[in-house]
Amino acid sequence: MRALHRLDSSRFSALVRITHWVTTLSFFGLLVSGIAIFIAHPRLYWGETGGLGTPYVLAFPLPFMKGGPSGWGRSLHFLSAWVCVLTGILYVLSGIFTQHLRRNLLPEKAEPFWSSLRRVASNHLHLRRPTEEDSLTYNILQRLTYLTVIFVFFPLLIWTGFAMSPAIVSVLPGTVTLLGGQETARTIHFFVASFVVFFFFVHIAMICLAGFTARVGAMITGRRVTKVDRP
Amino acid sequence: MSDTLSRRKLIKTGLVAAAGASGLAVAARIASRYGLIPPDHRGIYGIGETLTYATQRLLTSHDSLAREFSRSDISSIAPVNGEPPEYEPYLRHFAEGFASWQLTIDGLVAHPASFSLEDLKRLPSRTQITHLACEEGWSYIAQWTGVPLSYVLNLVGVLPQAKYVVFFAFDKKFDSLDMFDAWHPQTLLAYSMNGQDLPKRHGAPLRVRVPRQLGFKSKKYLTHIEVTDKVTNIGSGQGSSSPDKGYSWYGGI
Numbered sequence: 001m002r003a004l005h006r007l008d009s010s011r012f013s014a015l016v017r018i019t020h021w022v023t024t025l026s027f028f029g030l031l032v033s034g035i036a037i038f039i040a041h042p043r044l045y046w047g048e049t050g051g052l053g054t055p056y057v058l059a060f061p062l063p064f065m066k067g068g069p070s071g072w073g074r075s076l077h078f079l080s081a082w083v084c085v086l087t088g089i090l091y092v093l094s095g096i097f098t099q100h101l102r103r104n105l106l107p108e109k110a111e112p113f114w115s116s117l118r119r120v121a122s123n124h125l126h127l128r129r130p131t132e133e134d135s136l137t138y139n140i141l142q143r144l145t146y147l148t149v150i151f152v153f154f155p156l157l158i159w160t161g162f163a164m165s166p167a168i169v170s171v172l173p174g175t176v177t178l179l180g181g182q183e184t185a186r187t188i189h190f191f192v193a194s195f196v197v198f199f200f201f202v203h204i205a206m207i208c209l210a211g212f213t214a215r216v217g218a219m220i221t222g223r224r225v226t227k228v229d230r231p
Numbered sequence: 232m233s234d235t236l237s238r239r240k241l242i243k244t245g246l247v248a249a250a251g252a253s254g255l256a257v258a259a260r261i262a263s264r265y266g267l268i269p270p271d272h273r274g275i276y277g278i279g280e281t282l283t284y285a286t287q288r289l290l291t292s293h294d295s296l297a298r299e300f301s302r303s304d305i306s307s308i309a310p311v312n313g314e315p316p317e318y319e320p321y322l323r324h325f326a327e328g329f330a331s332w333q334l335t336i337d338g339l340v341a342h343p344a345s346f347s348l349e350d351l352k353r354l355p356s357r358t359q360i361t362h363l364a365c366e367e368g369w370s371y372i373a374q375w376t377g378v379p380l381s382y383v384l385n386l387v388g389v390l391p392q393a394k395y396v397v398f399f400a401f402d403k404k405f406d407s408l409d410m411f412d413a414w415h416p417q418t419l420l421a422y423s424m425n426g427q428d429l430p431k432r433h434g435a436p437l438r439v440r441v442p443r444q445l446g447f448k449s450k451k452y453l454t455h456i457e458v459t460d461k462v463t464n465i466g467s468g469q470g471s472s473s474p475d476k477g478y479s480w481y482g483g484i
Contacts, residue, residue, distance in 0.1 A: 037366075037368070038368070040366075040367035040368060041365075041367040041368035041369050043368070043369075048300075048304065048362060048370070048372060049306050049362070049370045049371045049372055050369060050370060051306075051308060051310040051369035051370065051371060052308075052310055052369065053308045053310075054306075054308055064367075066312070066367065067476065068476075068477070070366055070367055071473075071476055071477030071478040071479075072276070072477045074366060074478070074479060074484070075276035075279060075280065075477070075479055076276065076279075078279045078280070078282075078283050078484065079275070079276055079278060079279030080279075081279075082278075082279055082282050082283070164364070164484065165287075165483060165484040166297060166362070166364060166442060166443050166444055166445065166483060166484070167287045167290070167291050167443045167444065167483030167484070168287065168290065168291075168483075168484075169297070169298065170291060170295040170296055170297045170298075170442075170443050171290055171291050171292075171295045173298055176298075177298075182362060182364055182370055183370060186368060
């Protein structure tokens with residue numbers, strides 16, 4: 001008999017779930033609008049300046065979509081950025097306050113770092129499906145990945161975003177001079193955003209492997225729904 | 232969950248919602264009072280525009296300056312967007328070397344005035360080498376010489392109720408700056424670029440240079456400046472021609 005066994009224990013707190021889905025929404029807003037802005041000038045440069053006729057780092061074989069998408073693209077990008085940043089601040093502050101970050105995202109002390117990394121990496125390489133116990137907590141790879149996205153990629157995106165703003169640079173010139181120029185900031189912004197998009201696809205792939213309905217259900221209801229085969 | 236707990240939760244939620252709503256109302260009133268609401272604040276995107284504009288207005292000051300560069304940083308290529316006006320009266324003025332061109336300044340000023348290009352060139356000038364970033368993503372560094380807008384505003388005597396300086400141009404478009412950027416020392420009425428008369432494609436005879444905002448805010452081909460307390464009666468009422476094409480009024484991003 002196949003029974004659907006619902007555990008009462010909460011897997012994700014309400015705040016984690018709400019901030020997760022609001023961030024998801026703002027991620028799509030930022031991605032679509034980021035592409036809309038980028039296709040106005042799909043070339044990347046290094047240093048302070050760059051334009052048609054100057055050396056470039058990367059040129060996409062795309063037409064220059066002038067006078068259109070970058071207009072609403074900017075409006076949607078900054079609206080989504082506000083939602084994303086405010087949600088991110090709420091998540092990190094509450095994560096510190098409730099110890100969510102320390103308990104669920106920092107590597108566990110129980111098992112030595114390298115041996116746990118080796119064990120999880122080996123599970124992935126042998127394509128072992130996660131056990132029910134595995135879905136109760138984040139493994140070391142998940143922890144490191146989420147920490148990198150939250151505390152490296154997002155701050156870098158905000159920083160390089162600031163470095164492209166002439167008004168913010170007038171107050172904090174270091175935001176752009178430390179990077180080596182406004183076009184360098186734009187190029188880094190593009191590549192870090194690409195890493196986040198890559199993370200998104202891996203994240204979705206992992207959820208599909210672990211059971212899409214159960215994992216997405218857990219992030220919506222907060223409950224862990226486990227399917228247990230009983231004889 | 233017990234009844235008392237859910238009731239307490241309900242009351243708490245209600246109180247938080249009420250505090251939030253009244254907080255927003257107070258914030259909106261304060262924001263409007265201190266000029267933190269952009270003309271294109273309506274609609275869903277208006278929320279983002281307002282948050283960005285208000286935050287940047289609170290963050291920047293009269294003394295925060297756009298970076299200035301050295302002569303060796305000047306770009307050899309300075310791209311432009313759009314072509315110069317190819318119709319009268321611009322073509323006639325261009326053919327005459329702008330000899331009879333005049334810049335009119337009126338509106339909420341004590342002494343409305345007109346300036347020829349020679350008049351403007353005789354006023355105290357400022358030369359600055361600054362970065363110009365187009366909202367599309369390309370950029371260049373150039374040297375600009377012109378009369379600070381603040382100097383001209385002092386000459387004509389701006390009345391205290393003034394809130395915007397509106398720029399009208401030969402290309403039949405308009406744009407505006409708030410008084411904060413209008414009084415800023417780096418905001419120029421530029422007639423020279425890289426030591427030469429302003430080239431046609433870069434806005435001859437006179438353009439604005441606002442280095443703390445993106446390139447599209449540096450209006451080209453100027454004809455007329457109006458100081459005003461509201462922009463709702465100009466164009467579609469959003470402070471510039473840009474919002475009609477989907478671009479924001481404020482370009483400090």
